Amino acid sequence: MSFASERSMRYARYARYVSLLALAALASCERVVGIEVTEGPERLVVEARLEAVRGLVVSRQEIRLSTSAPYFSNTTTPPARDAVVEVVDEENARVRLAETSPGVYRTDSLPLTVGRSYTLQIRWKGDVYEATERLVEVAPIDTLYFRARPNKSAATDGVRATIDLRDPAGTANYYLWDQFIDGVRTVAPDTLVRVRVVASDELFNGRRVRVFQPFDGIAVRSGQEVRIRQYSISEAMWRYYQALGAQTDGDASPFGVPSASVRGNVANRTRPDARALGYFSVSQVAERVARVP
Template identity: 50%
Template sequence: MSKRGVLPVLLMSLLVLSGCERVVNVSGLDYEPRLVVEARLERERGVASADQVIRLSVTQDVFSTAAATAARGATVRVLDDANRATLFAESPREPGTYRAAAMALPVGRALTLEIEWEGDRYRATEIMQPGVAMDSLFFRAEFDEVDTGRNWRATISVKDPGDQRNFYLWDQWIDGRRLVSPDSEEFSRVVQSDDRFNGSTVRQFQPYSDWLVSSGQLVRVRQLAISEQAFRFYTALSAQVGNNGSPFGVPISSVRGNVANITTPSRRAVGYFIAGEYTELERRVP
């Protein structure tokens, strides 16, 4: 290549490199704090009532590394479809945590959550979902693996009712540690509809197949019945959280929960109000 040809190439290379080194400072973002609602009313299948907890906090700035701020001083209550109210009292030791003792949750009844906080009134309604029993909890390798005994996952079997549509959410604990929590490595809720197995027995399902279990560990699996709307919410949320920005990823969008702001509709709360029965099994790994 001649000297005349080399010079333009060098100039282009310098321009590209200088472009890559440009520092972009992001500032001046408009930020409006939103109420965060963690309201999951649940009771064990066949049990008449159970203590309930609702947690309220406030969203943080996108660049903040501080812990979530508790939403203190709220008025929280849940009404059934006969307009009977259960009041939730804020815990003096846990700001932003609201509790109600021995709350009855009748299956098939509408429950409405109402929150009053800092001049705004929030509301969400869900139907109390009937639970489905798990048949067994055991430990197996994944279906395409050779079972060595050192690659076991928690595995369940369940008979899905054929006379209704069912939607499930699973939680799992290993030695008392919940796999999905605010500070955990696992961030996606495992949810499923029975569209492909309605009325059938699912014999070897591993809700959290990424997690190996070891001999001696105590494993607990909870299966919670949720509504179709809650299923769609968690499916969309998991898709956004797991989006890696690849060409095959879902388009980035906000995921809207079911807690509406009645006073200021444009300032919706973040989170979802759920009500359902659960079944739970616990077993130690052989």
């Protein structure tokens, strides 16, 4: 047998071996593996962002409380009912929020003051929860207009909501943005936009920011009404959203961020190991509204 013939036979045997491995791999991919997901203890979930609109006196505030639910549950998150919810400022002025519907707590008498700290206190099922945030002044939005993305054509790519602002000098500022198109919020549980748009002024402290498109992936159409809201947030809240965004925007690849719990700022004073989920924040808001030409 020639060397070439022997090599051909070896290659054929190798090819059959690889084919068998491939078939085995495909067969193994068809197996259904059942994974038992254990249910953790019930946790309080806090959705609480107190807001002060720049240039206006706003006294109405709302906080939502719910509880954690099983991972594969298809039901609505259970509301946390019958809680005692209060907000206390640094001068010890105390305002109680009434439960107006299951898990929704409101007040019409809580105006906020820039520079003042506010503490959320919740008493629920024998536990006391607390979180504190300070209200920081937000920079105004100078202009809201509509422009194509950089290096793109408006004719083929559409236009985006675009803003200009000037960041205050000498202080560290952190921002969060919301966008509403014809009254519908861009970021919602049933949209493809899963990450909150937040920023630190580390690279533009004290400078004028021009042609900024917070939602540059969302094209708007002629005739639509667009509202941009710009929030002041704390550094701790900025870090919270950075971590939350890394979790929700992971691509499940080997290089993606591994799943992990994101720790909020609502502490359980009664049982420190049973922290609440979610975040309590206090923000001033600047907003602009314009209609797309």
